[in-house]
Structures are given as structure tokens and as C-alpha cells.
Amino acid sequence: MQATKTLPDAAKDTIRSKFDRAESSDPIVLWWDDGNYLEDIIKQACNELGVQLKVAEKTPLELRADPVDGEQVWYVPHVKEPEDADGDFDWFRDVEHTGGEVQMSIEDLTVHAFERGQLDAWELKTATQADDPAKRREIARILHDQLTGGQLPTLEQLRTQIVTGGYTDPVAFVLENGWGDIDDSPDTIEQMQDLLTSEGVDAVASEDEPVGIVAATRRWAVAEWLIHAGADAERFPREFRAETAGDHDLPELKSLLNNTTSASLLADRYLGEAIWPDVVADVDDPWELAECIVDAALERRLWEEWHASFDAGDYEACLERAEERYDALLGSEDFRGTYRGAYGPDSPWTQTWEQAAEIARLAHQLETWDESATDDVVSLYADPDDGTWQIDNAVLNLVVAGEPESDLPDDHPATAALDDLRTQLQSEYVEYLEDLGDLVTETVEAGAPFVDEDHSYQFFTKESDGLESGQTVALFVIDALRLDLARRLADELRDYVATLPADAPEFAVDEDVWLGTLPSETEFGKAALTPGEIQMFGVSLVDGELQPLRNNRRVTTNRRESLLGGDGWTVTREEDDGWQSTRVAYFKNDIDDIGEKELSDLEAMLARRVDSLAEFIGTKLEQGEWDQAYVLTDHGFVLLPDNASPEKISRPAEASDSGRRWIAGEDVDEDSPGVLLDSSSRLGYLDANVSVLASPLKRFRKQGLGDARFYHGGLLPQEFVLDFISITQG
Secondary structure, X not given: OXXXXXXXXXXXXXXXHHHXXXXXXXXXXXXXXXXXXXXXXXXXXXXXXXXXXXXXXXXXXXXXXXXXXXXXXXXXOOOOOOXXXXXXXXXXXXXXXXXXXXXXXXXXXXXXXXXXXXOOHHHHHHHHOOOOHHHHHHHHHHHHHHOOOOOOOEHHHHHHXXXXXXXXXXXXXXXXXXXXXXXXXXXXXXXXXXXXXXXXXXXXXXXXXXXXXXXXXXXHHHHXXXXXXXXXXXXXXXXXXXXXXXXXXXXHHHHHXXXXXXHHHHHHHXXXXXXXXXXXXXXXXXXXXXXXXXXXXXXXXXXXXXXXXXXXXXXXXXXXXXXXXXXXXXOEEOOOOOEEOOOOOOOHHHHHHHHHHXXXXXXXXXXXXXXXXXXXXXXXXXXXXXXXXXXXXHHHHHHHXXXXXXXXXXXXXXHHHHHHHHHHHHHHHHHHHHHHHHHHHHHHHOOOOOOOOOEHHHHHHHOXXXXXXXXXXXXXXXXXXXXXXXXXXXXXXXXXXXXXXXXXXXXXXXXXXXXXXXXXXXXXXXXXXXXXXXXXXXXXXXXXXXXXXXXXXXXXXXXXXXXXXXXXXXXXXXXXXXOOOOEEEEEEOHHHHHHHOOOOOHHHHHHHHHHHHHHHHHHHHHHOOOOEEEEEOOOOOEEOOOOOOOEXXXXXXXXXXXXXXXXXXXXXXXXXXXXXXXXXXXXXXXXXXXXXXXXXXXXXXOOOOOOOXXXXXXXXXXHHXXXXXXXXXX
């Protein structure tokens, strides 16, 4: 039964009725209110009726002061005392002959907000009366709030809010709070039973204790969602067979997840306990119930089925299933970025299935990468959609994601399985790197595969249009920005410029594949990224030492900066210094520094570094007036898993110079370790015999440098296939 009027309207009707029956032409209605909960209600009613209102601040005698003519309402904010009690305030018998007295509290007036003759006033009074002052204040607040707004409540909603302390849905209250702060008196227990059974929770009818009512309600709600997802209702006891109105009728628990701020608590409660294990065990295909995100019995069975499929090598099905479960646990995002209907992205339940999806995707990539039709190593690795660079990216993501299952109950199957799967895939990753190295070796020995590629030493010539002196240009030269990190950075920059104000310049972010200088080390890579015609750059053996040259002069750090300065560039390594120039070259070496120092949490640090670079570069674009910007790098790197065992080998006697991944010398030939790069490779800049290692697990001994996991200088695509980013205004 729904209320038909607000409290102010009910007060107006009461006052108007008294006026209409008054014997005086200047009637007075004296309203006694027990508790002073109606003062603003009476004030609103009087304003709308256009009558005078007087309020007794301390004693009712104040109402006699300053008499006025016309209809009046006198309001006394406490109850009228009996005549034979102390504090008798019955001094107003004459009022009975004008408008009359009204002894009505907010609980009494609430009765008048419902249609006359359709409401048992005693029932509502029983639900609203309270001897405890604090409880009564809370009840008065609920009545006031619910009966002064636009949406009027039903009697059941009012009763529910009064019993539960503010909830309009008794089922939602119990599902979220249990018994909460409700008293456990027999009357209250009976009221909660009535409220719950009226909502269809028949399972509580036989329960006479709060703990039993809560347990039955929660079991009923889990059964409801399972039935809604497709479980056979006949498998449940009759009192737990919730009726669903169809696909658009949300289960109570899902509806609760649309509105609660305690999703994480609900996740642990309803996915951490097996509620209907026998029912779930009898389901032929548990994936038909995958959208039901309650009951640990279902969660465990889904995981066990998924793991069995993974062990069977059905990675594509595993990926599809894990994404399906992840989406169900994630919920839907609203325009405020809040997730509804499930547990959101930060829940370990959600993150565990997200990692399961990543593991399945990576396993599939590792199994199928060598099935590509191309024999072009650069395309095989760097193709934006299908390149094996995505394997590096997936391994990095896997490590950064950590161990979400560690926050799940100990008996969740993922707690015993995920770590083994991560270890397995990282071992397979090393095998992939070895196979990729063998493929590069075969490709180079079969010809000169890199002749038609863009090489970084050609950058200033090939990009001359974008580097004209009349344009404002920023170069961001980031050391060791591997291709997968560069592509992350490009995506984040696109996201950044998309959020710029409407009156800000528009920027287009594009990417191109370039090859770094071999050997792929800083000394040679940064020397290539200096102004000068293509033919002016070379890498030669000078007095037994491999050197980068411009105009036959060695390019050191100072000379590189001199060449840039001579071409109009301001070189800076500071985020706030030197940016007043119209042509700025910013150099940063921290990625290489992070890797060389073998810091812990290396993968996470690399991911965070990409985030900070995107913020920094995006801010510079927003603050400056750049026509063009480029993000360049000198080389990439290989990052081995923690459990890899690299081999340090001695450089042969015929080598006169070496790094960790290369040797050079007059006598270096095809019998040397690695892949020989000589005149037959036709690289265009290499004027020396250099043998470069392609195996990920070998490196030459080098004093004073950490190289257990992070290294470069070799012939794996991760080391020399680069992604240059161009950012153009307009």
C-alpha cells in the first residue's frame, strides 16, 4: 500500500479541517507535537495555506503574546501533559471553541499520509513506536525523509526502513549486513520474517533466530542467482526456489551489487563459501552458469575445468572462458568510472581471472608464433597486430600483475596452480627467445635481410621535412625504449592528447619501425641519432677499437652535443631547463640505468616509467607550441626471467674489441661465436667485421656490469628493432 500524500499535505488537510469546523471567524488551531519533529512540516503547511504560524520557543504562554487577527496555527513542540500531572499546559480551553486542539506526533501524522480506511493505524504505530530516544529520533528521521520527497513510499517500505534503520529492501539489508544492529526481540524477529516472506523469501518462515534467518536468506539469494543463470530450479528445496521474471529481472544479489559500496566484502562472502555444492556438482556444463558470480562451489568448478583445458593445450578456449568469467566478475562501468553489478577491477577474484586470460593468451602466442607465413624477421617481430613483440609485452604484464590469487581463500584452486603456470610460461619464453635467435641467425647467414629497412642513422635525412629549421621541434631521446614499451607509450600519448581541452592544439601520434645500429649499444645508437647526411655516418675498427664516426671523426657524447648544437638544437637532460628553445633535444638514460643496476621489481619499474614518460611528454606538448615532436631510442633490450641461467663466455683471441653481446677485430670470421656482420651484410654503415650474439643465454664476460637479466648489444629483434613515435600538430 503506497502513501497518497506527503506529511505537509496531510498537515494541511488536518489544519484546514479544523478551520472548516471552527465556530470563530478568526480560528486558532493549537498543534501539540510530541518530540518537535513536525516544526518544519507545520511551517510548510502554513505557508502553503497562507495562515499565521506561532511557535512556542520555551512555554506555550508565548503564543498569547502579540495577538493578531485571522486564521492562526499555534505550534507547541512537546506533548500536552495530562491535567493532573506537573507541568499541566492545558490553559487553552477557549481554543476548543475556535479551531481546536490537535495532539499529533510525526508517527500519528504518518497514518494520515495513507488513504483513509485502507490502513491499519495501529499496525503502523506498532512499527514506529520506540521507547528509546535515539531509536525514536532515527524513526522520525526516516518518516520525515520518506514522506516529504517526490517519491512516496509504500507501507512495507516504511516498515522495512524502520526495522532495518534505513533500508527499503529487507532482502538487500540482510544480504549486505546480516542482522546488523537490529534488536533480536521476538517482535522484531517476527517483523523481519514477515518482511522477508512478503518479498518471496519463503526459506525464513521456519526460522526463529536471527542467525537462521540470515543464513536462509543468503542461501535463498545464491539459489536465485544460480536459477536465473540457468540452473534447474527443481534441484533446490522448494522453499529456496526463487521465482524469476525473466532475463531482465535481476537477482537480488546482482541488484545489490549495482548499488553497494561494499562489493569487496560481498565478493569474499558469496564467493568464499560453497553454498550449493551438490547442485553445482550435478551441472553438466558449469560454463553455462559463468555469469553467476556467487557460490564458491561454482567458482572452484569453473577454475578446475579451465585448468584442465589449459593442461590439454586448448588455449583458445581457455582464453575465451577466462575472458567470459573476467567480464562477469568485472561488471559494467558507468560514466563516473564506477563498476556496478559485480566486484570491479580491483578485486582479487576479478584479477585472478584476468591473469588466467593473460596466461592463456601468452600460451597461445608462444605455441603459434613460428606458424607465421613471413620469413622477414623484422615483420615477424614488429607487425603491429600480429608481431611477436606482443609476447614481450605479455610477459611484462604477467610479472607486473603479481600474484592476485594470494588474496583469495587458501582452498581456491588458483592458489596452487597460477604460480606454476607463470613459471612454466616464463621458461617457455626463454625457449621462444632461443628459437627466435636461431631464426635470426639463419636469416642473416642466408643473405642480407636488413638492407631495405629504415636505419636510425638515416633519421635526420629521411625526416628532414619534419625537422626544418622553421618549425618548432622537440626530440625525446629515451635510452633503451624497447619496441613494446614504445608502443605502450604511443597508446598512452594518444589517450593523453585525447583528453586535452577543446581549445588546445590537436596532435596526431604515429609510429614507424626503424632498426638500431649494430651492435645495439648506447655508444653506437646515440651516435647514429645526430645530424648529418646518411653517408657521413659509419662504424669502423680504429686501432683495434670499434668506433662510431661522423665525417671520419669519432662521435663522443661531447661531439654528439656539438653536432646537435651546430644544427640549431638545444640539448637538455632536465625536465624544466632548456625548453625555451624552439628546437630541443631531450636525452634520458634512466631505463638503461634501471636495467643495468638489476633493481628489484624491474618489470613494474619499466611499466611505471612508461606512465611517467607519457605524463611528461604529454605535459610538454600541452605547455609548448610544438609543430612536431619525436620520441626516439638508441636500442632495446632483452629481459630474462628471474629463473633463467645465462652463460658468460670468454671472447676469442682474434677479437680486439668487445661488448657483452659482440666482438670486433680484423680476424673475426664466420667461425667466431655469434653471427658475422661484414661487408656481405651490406648494412651501409658497418665498415668492420663484427660478430654479434643472437642467443639470449650467452654473453661475453665484461667487468663491472650487471647482466643477469637485462642486456643488449646483440642480434635479437628485442635489441635492435625499434619503434619511433612522431607527434604532429594540426
